[in-house]
Structure formats: C-alpha cells, structure tokens
Amino acid sequence: MDDRIKRNRETIKPNWLDLYNVNSPKRQGLQRPDQFIKPNNQNQTFNLLKEFPNIKQKSLSEVIASRRSLRQYEQVDLSFEELSYLLWESCRVVSFKENAVFRTIPTAGATNSMETYVYLNQVNELDSGIYLYVQDKHKLSLIKSGKELNNLVNESLLKQLRGAQVVFFFTAIPARTEYKYDFCAHKMIAIEAGHACQNLSLSSEVIDCGVCAICAYDQKKVDSLLNIDSEEQFTIYCATVGKKYN
Ligand SMILES: Cc1cc2nc3c(=O)[nH]c(=O)nc-3n(C[C@H](O)[C@H](O)[C@H](O)COP(=O)(O)O)c2cc1C
Numbered sequence: 084m085d086d087r088i089k090r091n092r093e094t095i096k097p098n099w100l101d102l103y104n105v106n107s108p109k110r111q112g113l114q115r116p117d118q119f120i121k122p123n124n125q126n127q128t129f130n131l132l133k134e135f136p137n138i139k140q141k142s143l144s145e146v147i148a149s150r151r152s153l154r155q156y157e158q159v160d161l162s163f164e165e166l167s168y169l170l171w172e173s174c175r176v177v178s179f180k181e182n183a184v185f186r187t188i189p190t191a192g193a194t195n196s197m198e199t200y201v202y203l204n205q206v207n208e209l210d211s212g213i214y215l216y217v218q219d220k221h222k223l224s225l226i227k228s229g230k231e232l233n234n235l236v237n238e239s240l241l242k243q244l245r246g247a248q249v250v251f252f253f254t255a256i257p258a259r260t261e262y263k264y265d266f267c268a269h270k271m272i273a274i275e276a277g278h279a280c281q282n283l284s285l286s287s288e289v290i291d292c293g294v295c296a297i298c299a300y301d302q303k304k305v306d307s308l309l310n311i312d313s314e315e316q317f318t319i320y321c322a323t324v325g326k327k328y329n
Contacts, residue, residue, distance in 0.1 A: 097267040107265040122224035132167035146288035153293020156325025161248040163208040172286035188278035191271035202250040239304035247323035276320040297321040
C-alpha cells in the first residue's frame with residue numbers, strides 16, 4: 084500500500100488507549116491556546132441579527148428530505164437576515180467558560196477547533212468581501228474586499244463558485260484540540276467541520292437555498308485569501324450556498 088494512504092488511514096483510526104500514555108500539552112501543564120480569534124481592531128465589524136421574523140420555519144423532517152447538493156443558483160440577493168440566520172444556526176457559540184466552548188455543533192471535549200470565514204458575493208446591506216465570523220460575538224469582521232475577489236475565490240475553489248451568494252470556509256486551529264487530545268485530535272477536527280457543514284446544509288433548506296460542500300480546492304490559494312498561515316490555521320472544508328430556482 085502507498086505510504087501516504089497508509090499514513091492518512093492511521094489519522095482517522097488513532098488508538099485512543101495510547102492517548103493515556105502521551106504527554107499531551109495539557110498534561111505538561113502548558114498554557115491552553117485561545118478559544119477564539121480576536122478580530123483586528125482596525126477592521127470594520129458588523130453586528131448580525133439574532134432574531135429572524137421573516138424566516139418561515141420548516142420541520143426537521145422536511146429539510147432532511149429536501150437536502151441535495153446544489154450547484155446552480157438563482158441570481159438574487161441573499162438578505163442580511165438570511166445570512167445572519169445561516170451563521171446563527173451553523174456556527175454560533177451558545178455559551179463558553181474558561182475551559183470549554185459550547186456551540187450549535189458538537190466540538191470534541193468542547194475544544195472548539197474551528198474558525199469560520201465567509202465570502203459574501205451577493206448579500207443585501209453588506210459589501211462583497213471576505214469576513215471572519217466572530218463566533219463569540221455573532222459579528223462579522225471584514226478581512227478584505229475588492230472586485231478582484233470574485234475571480235480569486237473562484238480560482239481557489241477550482242472554478243466551483245458557480246455564482247453562489249455566499250461561500251463558507253471552515254478553518255481549523257489544530258493546537259486547540261491537540262492540547263487535550265494530542266495525536267487523536269485530527270480525526271475529531273475533521274468530524275467537527277462535517278457537523279458544521281451539515282447544520283449549514285439543513286438551515287439553508289429553511290431559506291430555500293442549497294449547499295455544495297467542497298473539498299476539491301487549492302489549499303494554498305484558499306488559505307492565502309483568508310490571510311491565514313496554513314500551518315497553525317488552515318482551511319479544511321468549504322461550502323457554497325445559493326438560492327434555489329423557484
Ligand atoms: C466531504 C465532502 C466533500 C465534497 N466535495 C465536493 C466538491 O469538491 N465538489 C462538489 O461538487 N461536490 C462535493 N461534495 C458533494 C458530493 O459530491 C455530494 O454530497 C454527493 O454527490 C451526494 O449528493 P447529495 O449531497 O445530493 O446527497 C462533497 C461532499 C462531501 C461530503
């Protein structure tokens with residue numbers, strides 16, 4: 084078997100019992116990594132909505148049944164309320180304390196491996212651009228804007244932007260989970276991103292949107308778009324979101 088395949092299989096089947104004999108950063112008494120990224124003070128921030136009076140709810144059975152990957156989107160704006168709703172359901176922090184973060188998605192040992200970024204292509208009231216979702220405050224912080232972004236995002240997604248109104252970029256800060264789970268962390272980090280994308284998929288159905296999960300992307304180009312270093316923080320999952328045709 085190819086070495087790379089063998090090694091990568093090991094990553095998703097770590098021997099949990101070995102963890103008891105490992106000197107993890109936590110066992111060494113090292114300082115716990117920050118639970119959240121602090122947005123740059125110089126950047127513009129935007130408070131998102133926490134109530135959604137214009138969104139008509141659907142039943143869980145209904146959204147599970149209607150979900151399909153969607154790769155063609157109607158060219159209409161997503162409302163600010165709809166964008167707020169997607170972030171609220173898929174990424175928000177419900178509560179946190181010194182050693183634990185509780186989100187709408189499960190996070191291994193409450194270590195919160197993830198930070199989410201969005202590319203807004205066509206959303207009412209907000210300029211097109213790349214934004215960090217400030218998860219503990221339910222805000223967006225503008226990272227960069229500019230007309231050239233549309234092409235750059237499309238290139239980084241290997242031409243899979245497909246006119247989507249929004250792109251979600253789920254990034255991992257592995258040290259947060261490695262702190263507690265050491266060599267077992269990486270499987271959990273990947274699973275966590277899957278949970279977020281599933282919440283995004285189901286909440287998108289509520290607002291008559293569809294999602295296409297994307298793993299086929301250019302790692303370096305996506306990370307560079309988000310201004311992250313690709314070592315201590317890197318993208319692990321992307322998703323385009325757009326309106327269904329009526
Ligand atoms: C981890 C993961 C990665 C995926 N990556 C891509 C991708 O890069 N491009 C794409 O068009 N679809 C991608 N998909 C979507 C799958 O192709 C899709 O889920 C599959 O065809 C089943 O269709 P369904 O989602 O409608 O059930 C991905 C799905 C998953 C779960």
